[in-house]
Amino acid sequence: MWRNYLTVGVRALGKNKTYALINILGLAIGMAACLILLLFVRYELTYDEALPGSENAYQFQTYYTDPDTGEEGNLQMAAYATKQALLKDFPQIDQIVYAQWSGPVVIKDGEAFDVEDFKFVDGPLFEILQFPFVQGNPGTALAQPGSIVLTESEAEKRFGNENPMGQTLTVVAQGVNTDYRVTGIIQDPPKNSHVKLTMAARYDPATYWADNPDFLTSFGWQSGHVYVKLKPGTDPQAINSQLQAWEKRNIPDQFFGGQRFNQGDQADFGLVNIRDVHLGEAQDGAMTPGNDRRSIITFAIVALLILGMACVNFTNLATARASQRAREVALRKVLGANRKQLIVQFIGESVLVAAFAMLLALAMTELALPVISNFLEADLALNYFGEGGLILPILALVLVVGAAGGIYPAFYLSRFQPAQVLKANKSSAEAQGTGRLRNVLVVSQFAVSIGLIICTAVVYLQTVHARTADPGYNREGLIQIAGIGRRQLEPVVEPLMREIGKIDGVVGTGRTTIGIATGNSSNTGVQLPGRDQPINIGQYYIDDGFFETMGIDLLAGRTFDENRPADSSERPFPEDPAAEQAFAARGANVVVNELAAKRMGFASSQQAVGKTLKAALVDPEYGGMVPVTIIGVVEDSRFRSVREPIDSIMFFYAPNFVNELLVRYDSDNPAAVRDRIEGVWKRMAPEVPFDAKFSEEIIGELYEAEDARATIFAGFAVLAVIVACLGLFGLAAFTAERRTKEIGIRKVMGARSRDIVRLLAWQFSKPVIIANLIAWPVAWWVMRDWLNTFDARIDLGLTPFVLAAIIALAIAIGTIAGHALKVARANPIHALRYE
Structure with a gap:
């Protein structure tokens, strides 16, 4: 039939x-x-599911909501200070590790190179994120500071057919050269993992941040990821339900100019299983581009x-x-x-x-x-x-x-x-x-x-x-160079800038801490008259050539002048108490964008010029709130994706705090201009890798x-x-x-x-x-x-x-x-x- x-x-x-x-x-x-x-x-739905132990591995995330605008900033990152506070209050935690974002220079056999997706960690990261080891022991590979683990592809790239185990790499970070011994090789993380990693080095945070110890205690400073391994049978929601009370117990009040400020007032926290990170609500500070369930x-x-x-x-x-x-x-x-x-x-x-x-x-x-x-x-x-x-x-x-x-x-x-x-x-x-x-x-x-x-x-x-919407600056004809703020460059940075400015085809240079789609984010509290709580305004440093190089229009007032000492917000680094107190006493001149002026309550750009407010720029022990005088208002600029709101920004003149260099060129052969810049860079700073991208490349990668x-x-x-x-x-x-x-x-x-x-x-x-x-x-x-x-x-x-x-x-x-x-x-x- x-x-x-x-x-x-x-x-x-x-x-x-x-x-x-x-x-x-x-x-x-x-x-x-x-x-x-x-x-x-x-x-997309199976990110990190193949990772052994993923059911007990969590990422500790931070969620911000601006009380004035309602804007949300959901970060996959968390402050270093949250680590000890979590360990102290939740015995359900088996292990916890802080993985810090970093872009150090690595030296091998005298040759310096940049390493993408490098992480400093303060513990055995691979006992939480259990990527399979090709060589080494996951329990001991990162047991001591001075050890480093590489992925298979990175090990092959750096060592070829040579056995990398026991070899030494020199890592240059914070201006210090430190030797790390290779103690393990892991398989490359699969593409459907939220983790992007090439090297993980065990470091001592207290030593690393000796010049800036506030990093270790501040709950508002996010520069890395906190990973948690819960004991089997633990209910993560039980911990999440207690986090509001945990905030109140652990995040201290601060006082700026007699006003109370608490970094936890605008922040919430949560444990998210690593399998849910890729499609989760928090996508800021992600290692890999996320997606959404919709x-x-x-x-x-x-x-x-x-x-x-x-x-x-x-x-x-x-x-x-x-x-x-x-x-x-x-x-x-x-x-x-x-x-x-x-x-x-x-x-x-x-x-x-x-x-x-x-x-x-x-x-x-x-x-x-x-x-x-x-x-x-x-x-x-x-x-x-x-x-x-x-x-x-x-x-x-x-x-x-x-x-x-x-x-x-x-x-x-x-x-x-x-x-x-x-x-x-x-x-x-x-x-x-x-x-x-x-x-x-x-x-x-x-x-x-x-x-x-x-x-x-x-x-x-x-x-x-x-791709084509007006970003508030002239996007064409720009080269962005990372790493201009490295300490190795301090002795030569000014001569280097002058030499780059002389290159045929270069018509302007400017330095900044924000740049085009860099991911850098920094803000501070600004006290407005008649308000108990400060408002959050972006805080970024620039030099006097930044606005002209970027093509950002001045709407009112003036921009910075290096010949006016009152314009400078430069201070020594590491912090010098006397310099911080002097800065808090004299105040600073700032340039704000139009959106910041509106958020500060000014009806027009012209009205904002000459007004003085107070901003939380130094540690409370040095004075806290610093008087800032608005000397100019510039056009709003979109430095990030069109998905994100435009930042309200205060710009400070402090060339010694910058980390991105923007070069404006006018040439029919942009590649030749870039090559000439690279030649000058390698001649004057051979120990610092040259990392430059055209603005079109950056925007292409962004989307x-x-x-x-x-x-x-x-x-x-x-x-x-x-x-x-x-x-x-x-x-x-x-x-x-x-x-x-x-x-x-x-x-x-x-x-x-x-x-x-x-x-x-x-x-x-x-x-x-x-x-x-x-x-x-x-x-x-x-x-x-x-x-x-x-x-x-x-x-x-x-x-x-x-x-x-x-x-x-x-x-x-x-x-x-x-x-x-x-x-x-x-x-x-x-x-x-x-x-």
């Missing part, structure tokens, strides 16, 4: 090759798209929609083709077949189509995955067997898709009555309501397609806007992950449209064939070819018009919420909606135009010869 069903199914497909090709190709595209998207969704859910929905559209195609074509199989069903019933057997037969045929489609889909997936993985910088893999193997889900998908696509046609075809079909040599039958069903399904398909086209257009326009996801989304939106077109093409072919005699009669009665084409075009245009009415409000609602996640966003106008409607209508008409013309031009004699 089953062999007979298989034979009949194959013959049925072979009898109508167009029907078979459309069905199998449509289902294959739908299945391949679904598989790829679901592999991506699984990849985006992942969106991709999953798109995958299921594309697959659903492919199933709709099958149902549509099966019901349309049913008229050709009416006599076959009737004869089978006359010969003794019951309805159950017919249902099994037709569902079996549907599963057979799904099986053929799945084989093609798997081939498509295997070919597309490497390209998509490389594009997304992800390790997407299609494994059939073993852990994470998909053979059972694939088989289940074939059965589900086959049943979903074939169940309605099976029940519909099997209910034909032999007498009605065979009476008067009747060769076709159309059950009541099937035409309406097909129209509903076509409307649904095009509603999905139009919605995806709208979303793709909005995402594209917002992406372009993010790289987001652009990649948007491109993938657009690609799958196109696939959805292709699937819809395949279904419409097949449906148009069968509709045109079924109406051949009607069209022949119309032509005999005088209808012209264009009238026939218009008739068929209108039949398939109506569902598209209705689909627009469904898709527009849904797409508007989804895109409005998505755009609200950006601080700088496009207006959600009519253009994407009208464009999607025109595209969908053009696609629909273009798809059926060939059939319409063919039928309209046919000789009516051939259609009516049997009448």
Whole structure:
């Protein structure tokens, strides 16, 4: 019996090759798209799940909310001071380690190089983050200060074929050279890990921060990550519920100018399992670009929609083709077949189509995955067997898709009555309501397609806007060089700046602590008259060439002048008590941006100039609140992503505190200018690696992950449209064939070819018009919420909606135009010869 069903199914497909090709190709595209998207969704949802002990490993995060603006800053980072406070109050903690962000210079065999993703740690990090060790012992590798662990790729990069174990690397940090012995090699963290790491060195924080001991006790200074290993069976929510009381016990009050200030007033804390970090609310200070669950859910929905559209195609074509199989069903019933057997037969045929489609889909997936993985910088893999193997889900998908696509046609075809079909040599039958069903399904398909086209257009326009929106400075013609604040450069920094300024093509230089998308964030409290609590304003240091180099416009007052001592906020480092007290007594001149002036309560930029306020710039023991006089107001500038609000900023003139160098160039050969700068740098500071990027590179990297996801989304939106077109093409072919005699009669009665084409075009245009009415409000609602996640966003106008409607209508008409013309031009004699 089953062999007979298989034979009949194959013959049925072979009898109508167009029907078979459309069905199998449509289902294959739908299945391949679904598989790829679901592999991506699984990849995003399984960050750090493969890490042993991940169920007990947590990251301690900090969440800020500005009481004045409501702006949130959710950090994956936490202050060093939280570590001892947590250990003291929560015996459920088994281990806790602080991992500090750092960008030191590493020297090997006399050659200096920068190391990305270097971490200083104060404990056995790899007993919490249990990355597999290739060499060494995870329990002892970071047991003592002076030990360092490398990843496999970094060890190969630095040591080649030489055994790195026991070798020495010199790390230059805080102006001090320290030797570290290699005590372990770990496997590279997988790409679906929130941890980005190349070297981890065990250090002594007290020694490292001897010149700045406030770092060890301040709860407001985040420069690293706190990782916690809880004892088995511990409920992390029980700890999280106690953290508000923990804050009050451990974060001390401070007094600036007689006003109470507590760093915990605007902060909350929480333990987050490392498996939830990637998709968590806290994405500031992340080692790797995160994602959000809403985006992942969106991709999953798109995958299921594309697959659903492919199933709709099958149902549509099966019901349309049913008229050709009416006599076959009737004869089978006359010969003794019951309805159950017919249902099994037709569902079996549907599963057979799904099986053929799945084989093609798997081939498509295997070919597309490497390209998509490389594009997304992800390790997407299609494994059939073993852990994470998909053979059972694939088989289940074939059965589900086959049943979903074939169940309605099976029940519909099997209910034909032999007498009605065979009476008067009747060769076709159309059950009541099937035409309406097909129209509903076509409307649904095009509603999905139009919605995806709208979303793709909005995402594209917002992406372009993010890259091209005016940032408040002249973005073109800039080179940003990191590391200008390294202590090794102190003796040569001024001569180096002068030499760079003399280079042909260089027209300006400026130094800062903020720069373009550096991730640096610093703020301080500013006391306003009539307020008990200070407001938070960004605090960044610059030199006198910064504003001109960046092209930031002055709105009122003046900028800094190196010849005016009152403009300078420079003090010795490490802190000198006498200098700090003198600074607190004399005060400082500052330049603020327009947003800061507004937050300080000034109605205009001009009104702010000359006003004096107090800011928390020095330790309370040296005076705390320092008088600051506003000498100028500059235009607001966006130094970070368009997702983040523009900073309200106070700029201080302190060239000895800066760490980024901006170089403005005017040349037709930017690469040559960069090379000349590098030549000067290496000649004057050979022990400090040269790390320079064009502003275009930085902006590209800033939006790289987001652009990649948007491109993938657009690609799958196109696939959805292709699937819809395949279904419409097949449906148009069968509709045109079924109406051949009607069209022949119309032509005999005088209808012209264009009238026939218009008739068929209108039949398939109506569902598209209705689909627009469904898709527009849904797409508007989804895109409005998505755009609200950006601080700088496009207006959600009519253009994407009208464009999607025109595209969908053009696609629909273009798809059926060939059939319409063919039928309209046919000789009516051939259609009516049997009448």
